[in-house]
Amino acid sequence: MGYSSESTGIYDRHLSKHDEVTAQSEFSSWVDGEQYTTANSQPIQDPVIDQPIVDIPKCDVRDVDLAVDTAWTAFETRWEDTTASDRSARLFEWADTLKDHQDELVTLECLDCGKPLSQARGEVEGAIETIEFYASVCRAQRGSEIPAQKDLHLYTTQEPYGVVGQIVPWNYPLWAATWKLGPALAAGNACILKPSLETPLSTIRAAQLSQGIFPDGVLNVITGSGSDVGRAVAEHEEVRKVSFTGSTQVGRSVMHSAADRVAPVTMELGGKSPFIVFPDADLDKVVTAVADGIFYSTGEICDALSRALVHESIVDEFTSRFVDAAESYVLGDPLSEETTMGPLTSQSQFKTVTNYIETGRKEATLLCGGGKPDNAALSDGWYVEPTVFAEVTNEMTIAREEIFGPVQTIMTFEDYDEAIELANDTQYGLASGIGTESTSLVHQTADDLDAGLVYVNEYGPILPDAPYGGFKQSGFGKDLGLEALDHYQRQKSVYVNLDEPSLWIACLSRWDWIG
Numbered sequence: 001m002g003y004s005s006e007s008t009g010i011y012d013r014h015l016s017k018h019d020e021v022t023a024q025s026e027f028s029s030w031v032d033g034e035q036y037t038t039a040n041s042q043p044i045q046d047p048v049i050d051q052p053i054v055d056i057p058k059c060d061v062r063d064v065d066l067a068v069d070t071a072w073t074a075f076e077t078r079w080e081d082t083t084a085s086d087r088s089a090r091l092f093e094w095a096d097t098l099k100d101h102q103d104e105l106v107t108l109e110c111l112d113c114g115k116p117l118s119q120a121r122g123e124v125e126g127a128i129e130t131i132e133f134y135a136s137v138c139r140a141q142r143g144s145e146i147p148a149q150k151d152l153h154l155y156t157t158q159e160p161y162g163v164v165g166q167i168v169p170w171n172y173p174l175w176a177a178t179w180k181l182g183p184a185l186a187a188g189n190a191c192i193l194k195p196s197l198e199t200p201l202s203t204i205r206a207a208q209l210s211q212g213i214f215p216d217g218v219l220n221v222i223t224g225s226g227s228d229v230g231r232a233v234a235e236h237e238e239v240r241k242v243s244f245t246g247s248t249q250v251g252r253s254v255m256h257s258a259a260d261r262v263a264p265v266t267m268e269l270g271g272k273s274p275f276i277v278f279p280d281a282d283l284d285k286v287v288t289a290v291a292d293g294i295f296y297s298t299g300e301i302c303d304a305l306s307r308a309l310v311h312e313s314i315v316d317e318f319t320s321r322f323v324d325a326a327e328s329y330v331l332g333d334p335l336s337e338e339t340t341m342g343p344l345t346s347q348s349q350f351k352t353v354t355n356y357i358e359t360g361r362k363e364a365t366l367l368c369g370g371g372k373p374d375n376a377a378l379s380d381g382w383y384v385e386p387t388v389f390a391e392v393t394n395e396m397t398i399a400r401e402e403i404f405g406p407v408q409t410i411m412t413f414e415d416y417d418e419a420i421e422l423a424n425d426t427q428y429g430l431a432s433g434i435g436t437e438s439t440s441l442v443h444q445t446a447d448d449l450d451a452g453l454v455y456v457n458e459y460g461p462i463l464p465d466a467p468y469g470g471f472k473q474s475g476f477g478k479d480l481g482l483e484a485l486d487h488y489q490r491q492k493s494v495y496v497n498l499d500e501p502s503l504w505i506a507c508l509s510r511w512d513w514i515g
Contacts, residue, residue, distance in 0.1 A: 010333045010377050011049050017111060017335065018046065018053045021201070024104065027054050029063070029223045030207040032070045033216025038063060042197060047114040047343045048334060048381040056200060059224035064192070064232040067220045068239060071163040071190040074217025079190055080160070084139045087186055090213050091135035097209045098128050105174060108202040110334040113173060114342035114381070117335060119297060124202070126462070127178040130480070133464035137482060138186035146493075153496040158489040160188035161240035165233035167226070167254065168203070169246045170196030170345055171300040171404075177203045179479040180243050181219065182464070187488035190218045192239060194229045198346050226250060234258055241488065244268070245302075247402075248428075248473050266477030266487050268302070268469055270402045271430030274423040275305040275455075276413075276445060278436040279313050283321055285457050286435035290408070291325040293433060293459035295386050298344055299353075299406035302474075303431035303453060307399060309422050312412045319390055319410055323368050326386040326408070331373045343381040344405060350382035353405030357387055360398040360407065364389040369406070394422055402428070416445075424450040429471030431455065 027044075029036040038059055043052035057063075098105065102124055109120035146154040166180040173195060184191050195203040200223050207221040222229050230250075234242050234257035243266040244254045251269045258265045275290050277283075293305030310318045332339035344350045357370050369387030372379070384405055392399050392409040399409050413419040423432060432451040434442055446454045452470040462468060467481035478484055 011380070013333065013335060014046055014049045014111070015051065017107060018051075021104070021108060021111065022054045025205055025208065027056050027201055027204050029057050029059055029067075030204060030219070030221040031063075031067050031217075032074075032220070033211055033214075035208075036063070036067075044112050044198070044201060045346070046111055047345050048378075050347070050380045050382070053111055053201070056197075056204070056223045058197070058228075059222050060228050061232040063224070064222055064229055064236060067192050067222050068163055068236055070217040071192055071220055072238060074215050075160075075162050075190040078215035079188065079218050080162075082188065084141060084186075087188060088135045088139045091131055091138070091182070091186060094210050094213050095128050095131040095135060097213065098124075098131070098206060101205070101209055102128070105202050105205060107335075108205060109174065110342075112199045112201045113170070113345055114334050115297060116339045116342050117337055118340075120334070123172060123175045126464075127175045127206075130175070130178040130182045130464040134182035134186035134485065137485065141485070151498045151500075153498055155494050155496075157492045157494065158187075158486075159492060160489060162189065163239055164189045164191055164241045164243065164488060165236065165239040166191060166193040167230050167233060167242070167244045167246065168193065168195055169302075170199040171297060171302070173199040174202040174206055176245055177206065179245075179464075179468070179484070183484040184243075184488045185214070185219065187485055189241075189488055190220075192220050192222060192233055194222050194224065194226075194233055197223065197225050230254070231257060235261070237261055239263065241265070243477075243479075243487070245479070248475075251475065264487075266469075266479070266484075267475035268477075268479055269430075269473060269475040270428055271302050271304065271470060271474050272307060272400065272402050272426045272428045273303055273305050273431040273433070273451065274307040274309050274426075274449075275433030275435065276419050276423055277308065277310040277314065277318055278419075278434070278438070278441060279311045280437045280441075281314070281435035282437055282457070283314070283318060287318065287321045287325055289433065289435065289455070289458045291322065293455070294408045295326065295329060295341060295406050296459065298341055298384070300345060300349065300404050304404070305431070305433050305455075305459060306403065306408060307423075307426075308408060308410045309413055309419055310410060311419075312414055315410070315412050319367070319388075322408070322410070323388055326368055326388050329386050331375070331378060331383055331385070341386065341406070343378075343383045345382070347382055349404065350384065353384055353403060353407065356398055356401070356403045356405070357384075357407060360387075360389045360396075360409075363392070363396040363398060364409070365391040394425055400426065420445070420448045424448075427473045430474035431470070433459065
C-alpha cells in the first residue's frame, strides 16, 4: 500500500485551511438572498483529522415554512414571468461566477467530504458544466401541436410547478445539488434545497455566489437533519414536487410523505452494481474500469461497481491484476495532489463499512485491505484500505447489501446466461458494466441488463447530456438530460375549437370596433 510523502503536518495544514475558508465566508442557511441563522447549530467535521470546521444552523419545520413562503413570493412576483432566455442568461452568469471561485469550492469539498483534490476538482467542474448545460437547453424547449382534427387547434405547453423541494446526499454535495438546481431553475421553478448535514459547505457557498443573479428567494438552501428538515420539505403542502437522492430506506419515507399529499417525486436511490468481465475483455482497460468503479471517492458512490462478475477462464489473471490495482492507491491527505484515496466521510459510515468487512471475513476470502492504513499520520481520520474479497457467492451479505465503501467482491460465471442471471439477481438496478471487445456482445448484454446505466469498458463519464437514474429499488425518474427538465415542468393541453371561417363575421366585427 502506498502512502503520501506529505503525511507529516496534516493536522496543522487542515486547521489552517479551516481558518482560511471560514475567514472568507460565513456558513449558514440561505433564504431570500441572504444568510439565515438559527439558535441551534451543529459542527461540520473534517473526516481527515476528526475536528470541527465550522458550525452551521440546524433548522426545523418552522424554518422550512418560512423558506417555502419566501420561495412562493419570489416565484409569483419575480420569477414566474421570466423568459427562457432570461433564465438562460442568469444560469450562465452563475456558472461563470462559480468558475471564478472554483478553487475555493474544491477546497471545501476536500475538507468536509475528504475527497482527493483531483476528484473534488473534477466534480466541481462537473457541477459547473451541469449548470451550463441547462442554461443552454432551456432556450430550446418547445410545445407541440397535435393535428387531431381540422376544426380543432390542439397544442401543449410546459409550465413550472412553482416551488420544488430537493434533498441531496453527502457523497456528491455540489455536483448532486446542481443536478437538481440546474433543471429546476431552467424550467422556471423556485427551489428549496436541503444539503446533507455532514457535507453542506460547497452547496452553501454556491448559493451565496448566486446573490444578485437570481431574484432573492428563488434559490434557498436549508441546513438541518433529514428527520427534521428533509421530512418537512417532503411533507410540505406547498412544495409541489420533490426530488430525492439518497438511500433506498430513506427514499421510501420521502415517497410516503409525498404520496400522502399526491405530490410527484423523483427518486435516485441505492445500488449494488455488477460489472461483467467476459473472456475476451482487454484486462488492461477493464481492471482499471472496475477499480475506478469501486474505489473512486472511497467507494461512497451510489453506482459503485461493487460486484465484479468474471468469467471463470480469466478469473485468476483478473484477480491478480485487480489486487495490484487496489494496493496501488495512495491513502493520504486529500489536500495533497498525490493522494488518490481519502477517508470515508463520517465516523458512522466508517463503522458501517468496517462492520461489513468483518462480515465479509466470515463469508468469503479476504485478498487485501480490510483495515485502517498503518500510518500514524492518518490515525485520526476515517480511513479504510481498498478491500477485495474473492470466492464470493451472490447469496452472501457482502454481495447483496450496499456497503458504500471501498469493498469489492469477485464472483465467477460459466456462460452468458449465468452472467446475466447473476447481474440481475439484486433488488437494485442503478448501474452496470460490461468488459468485452465484441460489439455484438456489448449491445446484447446492454439490452439484457436490468439497470438504468450501462458502462462499457470504462467507469463513467457521467455527463449532463444523458439521463441518470435506475430501475427497481434504485428509484425512478431521472436526474440530468432533457428528461430532468421535463420532470420539473407540468404539461398542459389546450383545446381551441374552431368555427367555420366567415369573412362576413370578420367584417362585422371590424365595423363594430370602428363604430
